[in-house]
Amino acid sequence: MKLAPVRFYNTFGRTKEELRPAPDGAVRIYSCGPTVYRYVHVGNLRTFMLPDLLCRSLEYLGYATEQVMNVTDVGHLTDDTFDRGEDKMLVSARLENKSTGEIADHYTAAFLDDIRKVNIRPASHYPHATEYIAEMLDLIEKLIAKGHAYEIDGTVYYDIATFPAYGRLSRNSTDKLIAGARGEPDPRKRHPGDFTLWKAAGGHRLQVWPSPWGEGFPGWHIECSAMSMSILGERFDIHTGGADNVFPHHEAEIAQSEAVTGHQVVSIWMHGGLLMLSGARMAKSAGNFFRITELEEQGFDPLAFRYLALQAKYRAPLNFSTDGLAGADRALRQLRERIAGWSAHPGEDIAKVSEEWESRFRAAIADDLDLPAAMALVAELSRSSVTPPTKARLLTSWDRVLGLDLRRPAPEGSLPAGAAELLAAREKARAAKDFARSDQLREELGALGVTVFDTAGGQRIKK
Ligand SMILES: [Zn+2]
Structure with a gap:
């Protein structure tokens, strides 16, 4: 069966490109996942919703998918270049008086609970960084052998000057890369923008591993090169992350993976827009964030957050407010009640009419995951003169992509909308x-x- 073409916006070329998976193969997707030393907030959940919507949409269109999401259980430092800052896993362990393994297990379980609440389906694989240290060491050794990396006192740096395409994904000039190297860079580095592949243990005793350069621990960027290629192979279709991962994380990943393999590894880079709260990016470090459980405690249906997210283009920033969430909550409850009414309604289900709506829905999701267009179609269908049973059937089918539990019965004793x-x-x-x-x-x-x-x-x- 010939599948309909699907186009996605590739951050790399800043243009929409047709997805071209291997013949008869699954669409292979790698997504940057959570760091498990703290709870995820709804801004993170929006980022993790992107691969979920991708997989749901592709499967709806007949494609098979294989999705990998890494779990970062090696604490990476506040500063991406590892020049300063304290290891986050260790800080959490000290504050909570637990081992780093206990911390990672606790927050991994919380992460899985939170994504379930917003109907993000689990990935096919959740590799943990601590299980891929050997693969990371192997990549670092290859990078040194090929002249792309160098060691200083047990710490290994990537030499960005050896990879001319460095900066292309983020469209950063070399000047900006220097400016982007925050803090006081190690004066022994060849270029201030050189990033860490392996960090000497220094005073650390927990979470250190032996290496050819002495005890130490891996940099954050090398984790994703190692896990993506170990599981999905040296060429895969889509890599997702948040807009804040473009630089330096994904820029570094390209430099590592392509320098080792000698060819392009990722076909399409997709980045989710950030969630904003009162004009600022929702971030753990800034302290301005909500957990999905907090919104639930305030009486919101967690899926109201999903409804809210579906109304914005995935790549655009989205402003979060409790008023906006309340509106989404009401709209979602009303939609469920109406569908319950339509499905109980006698009438004819007309196939010809249904096909037209169906093809419009498919066209929306195949065009760079245009969920706002799909949601507009939901509203248009609801208002239309289509027979109630056809409405109910179409919306139930579309819910495989939307993931809003549209057929969930209203809670016992609740009042109908209005x-x-x-x-x-x-x-x-x-x-x-x-x-x-x-x-x-x-x-x-x-x-x-x-x-x-x-x-x-x-x-x-x-x-
Ligand atoms: Zn990553």
Whole structure:
């Protein structure tokens, strides 16, 4: 069967490109995953939603997928060049009085719980960085042998001057790369932008491994080169991450992987837009973040966050506010109630009409995951004159991509959409002795399936 072409925006060339997976092969996707020394926040969840939407959409269009997401359980330092800062895994371990393994297990489990809440399906593989130290050492040795890396006192640096394409992904000039090397760079480095592949243990006792250059631990960037190529091979289709991973993380990954293999490894680089809170990027380090469990405790359906995210283009920044989330929560509940009503409605399911809508939905997701267009189609279909059973069937099918649990039954005892407002209005009308209005509202409530009767203690309802 010939599959429909799919196009994605490739950060590398800043243009949409057609996906060309190996014939009859799965679309192979690698995604930068969580660092497990802290809880993930909803900004991280938005980043992890990108590969989920990719896999769901590709599968909907008939492609098979294989997705790898790494789990960074080697603490990488605050500063990406490893010149200063403290190891985050070790800080967490000290603060929480646990071993680094216990810390990683705890936060990995929390990460899996959190992604489940927003219907992010698990990846095919979750490799842990600590399980790939040998593969990382192998890559570093190859880079040294090929003249792309050099050692100073047990620390190995990548020599960026040996890889002319360094800076192409992020469109950084060499000047900017120097400026991008924060902190006081090691004066012995050949170029201030040279990044660490292996860091000498120094005073560290935990999470250090033997290497040809003495005890130490790997840099963050080499993890992703080692795990992606070990599992997916030296050529794979898509690499995802957040917009904040473009430089230096993915720039460094290209320099490492391509210098070792001598060819292009990743076909398409896709980056998710950041989540903004009051104009600033949601970040752990800035302290301005929400966990999905916190939003749940405030009474929001976690999938309201997913609904909110689907309404923005995945590559665009998205402003987060609790007002926006409340709107998404209401809209999602109403949509579920309407679908429940439509599916119970007698009527004809018309195949010809359904095909037209279906092809528009497929076209939207095949065009660089245009979920806002898909959500606009959901709204248009809901308002349309299409028969209720056809609406219900189409939306149920589209939910395989949207992941909004559209067929979830309303919680026991909950009111249909709009009923609470009508009840409040009727309470007011009765207080004002406007009985004509009160009777009219009673009829409107009846149409929603809510029977109202008046008692000495006020109005009561029966569903
Ligand atoms: Zn990565």
